[in-house]
Amino acid sequence: MIDAPLDEKRKQQMIDALSRVVGKKSILYRYEDVMAYECDGYTIHKGLPAAVVFPSNTEEVAAIVSYLHQQQIPFIPRGAGTGLSGGATALNGEVIISLVRMNKLLHVDYDNRRAVVQPGYINLKLSNSIASKGYYYAPDPSSQATCTIGGNVGENAGGAHCLKYGVTTNHVLGLEVVLPNGQIRRFGGTLDTPGYDVLGLLTGSEGTLAIVTEITVRILKKPQEVSTVLALFDKVTDASQAASDIIACGIIPAALEMMDAMAIHGVESGNYPVGYPKDLAAVLIIEVDGIAAGLQEQIEEIMQVCKNHHVREVRKAKDAAERARWWANRKTAFGAMGTISPDYLVQDGVIPRSKLPEVLERIGQISKQYGLRIANVFHAGDGNLHPLILFDSRVEGETERAVEAGSAVLKACADAGGSITGEHGVGVEKMEDMRFIFNDIEIEAQMQLRDVFNPNSLCNPHKMFPKPARCVEMKRLSREVPAVNI
Ligand SMILES: Cc1cc2nc3c(=O)[nH]c(=O)nc-3n(C[C@H](O)[C@H](O)[C@H](O)COP(=O)(O)OP(=O)(O)OC[C@H]3O[C@@H](n4cnc5c(N)ncnc54)[C@H](O)[C@@H]3O)c2cc1C
Known part of the structure; x- marks a missing residue:
């Protein structure tokens, strides 16, 4: 693998070759263009990619990757770049393969409750597209208006409503991927497949095993009723004890979110203030959903738990608009910090x-x-x-x-x-x-697993794993890494 920025001649050869695959308008390489890709949502580490290439379909992804594999030039898959750990950042002049133009909803199968999307499809668009038929897609990262489902698979994204319904991995039914040598492969697709849980392995692999080019996800019927409670506390310990006790008493809320005083200060200075009292120590937002019968009993039990923990005020949202206001305030909490720091x-x-x-x-x-x-x-x-x-x-x-x-x-x-x-x-x-x-042996075991898919670490190198301890590194160097042939 070329583990350093390309020299100008090789870079130009690469740009010419990739332009032949995607067209000249679908590749960026000038400094002023690639600057926008110097980091993701984790802004502490930055690095310029050699180029950013925008394929429109799986075949183009495969052709790009085949070329880069042949040239041993490392590359990084990227969605919307909202990641918060630097996963999509080029640390060493890698080529970024942006999936944002592969942004279609390909198919919805309501009978079997599944949808097929391209990786650049925006998370929230899926729920919006199927809402009129009474369906939604459960994983709801707070960045859902921007982030892609491919990026969600990359990070195994969660969200406020993943407590009851599970995170991305619980909703991925099938994947089409391009392996780091350019081969196209499909995994899953039916309700369960024998053998290893490759879907589980790929989901959350942070672009270090393959590039996801198509995703089949589970869609859910919207709950008959949703009810949301807001609880205001004078002490953080009371709020956290209440959160713990709500689950301990057997209720699994759809969401159970908390903010402390500093966070409340931030969100109240942001674009969606709720009007929380200024001297508050903590807020809990607790949401239950499901069939209408029995939901009121759950709400009463939740309120009682909050009262047992000295809640200052606890009440149900009076209507959908109030509920939406509470959620807008919570879901924009990260960005709101920009108003106080x-x-x-x-x-x-x-x-x-x-x-x-x-x-x-x-x-x-x-x-x-x-x-x-x-x-x-x-x-x-x-x-x-x-x-x-x-x-x-x-x-x-x-x-x-x-x-x-x-x-x-x-x-x-x-x-x-x-x-x-x-x-x-x-x-x-x-x-x-x-x-x-993890200890060194456990880290090494995971790196060996990565090597099966990505033997030369061409796909998103230098991510996820710490530098191995010296003895392990020596062993790695002396071991012949097998070629991909999955
Ligand atoms: C304001 C804000 C709020 C957030 N809230 C949440 C939250 O509630 N829950 C949560 O989980 N996250 C949250 N995030 C983090 C982020 O939005 C998620 O991690 C999201 O899944 C990233 O999607 P993306 O399209 O931006 O991916 P990117 O940032 O572009 O990429 C993320 C990782 O996935 C890999 N990747 C991207 N596309 C592919 C692909 N097609 N194939 C293989 N690998 C790929 C990349 O290489 C990288 O390692 C938040 C971020 C922000 C800025």
Whole structure:
């Protein structure tokens, strides 16, 4: 593999060759054009790609990849670039293969409750397209108005309503992919297939195994009724204990979201303020859905749990408009941080729900230790925390401190029996933090699995895994990597 930016001559040869595949208007390579692709939503690491190429169909993806494979030029699949861990960033002058022009809804099969989309199809468009028939697509990342379903597969994206219905992997029924040597392959497609769960392996592989070119997803019938409760607390510990107890009493809400005081300050300064009291310590948004009968009992039980934990105010949304207002406020929480801080770093740790109070306390200590404000927005129901570390990159050393604070938060999550990512992936951001969870042998085992698909690490190199320990590295170097032939 060519592991350094291409020299001008080779770059020009590559541009000529790829232009013959996609046409001159479907490739960018000038500095001022590729600048827009220097990073994704994780803006701390940046790098310019050698080129950005826009295929229109699977055959073009295969032709591009075949050429790059033959030339041993590394490449990176990219959707909308909303990823928050640097997965789509070119660290070493790789070629970006953008899937945004493959953006069609190919087929909807209502009888069998499935839809087939191209990878560049925007997540929210799917639910909007099938809404009139009473259906929707469950995984709803807060970025759903922008992010692509291909990118969702890349990251195994979650969202507020994934507590009850599961994350992307639970909704992917089939994939067409282009392997890193240019071969086109299909996996899944029926309700279950014998053999290994290759769909599960590919979903969340962050573009390190193959390029997804078509996705068959499960679609769901819209619930008969939805009911949403807002609970305002004076203490974070009361709110987190209430979140834990709601699930403990046997209710699985469709969504159970929490924001702390700093996050509330941010969202109230953003575009969708709800009018929360200024002295609030925490907000819970709890949503239940399903058949109408029995939903009111669940709401009453939820309200009682909140009362048991000294809630200041708890009430049901009076209508769909109020519910939509609460959600707009919550779903724009990340962006709203821009109103109270020049920069912010989103973290993505997971912890057992019961550990919420102690981990939040630890995050408070980390905030003091690093001298940085941290706002907490999270999917409380599944223990997926999104501490937002506020910093100012113009102040010398503050970016580095924010990165270190982020790593300390992830260590606290791992120490509490959790994980370093719930939905945003490892990318370039958390490669070293993988060591909080895995030892060298476990990391090496995963890299060997990657090698089966991507033997020369041409497809999204230098992502996901930390540098192997020296002894393991020696062993890797001495091992002959097999050629792809899946
Ligand atoms: C404001 C905001 C809110 C967010 N909220 C959430 C949230 O609630 N839940 C959540 O899970 N995420 C969230 N995210 C993160 C991000 O939106 C998701 O990770 C999303 O799935 C990325 O999709 P994308 O199209 O932008 O992919 P990209 O960022 O372009 O790519 C993401 C990764 O997938 C790979 N990839 C992209 N396309 C393909 C393909 N066709 N084949 C193979 N690999 C591919 C890339 O190489 C990269 O590693 C949020 C981001 C923002 C900015």
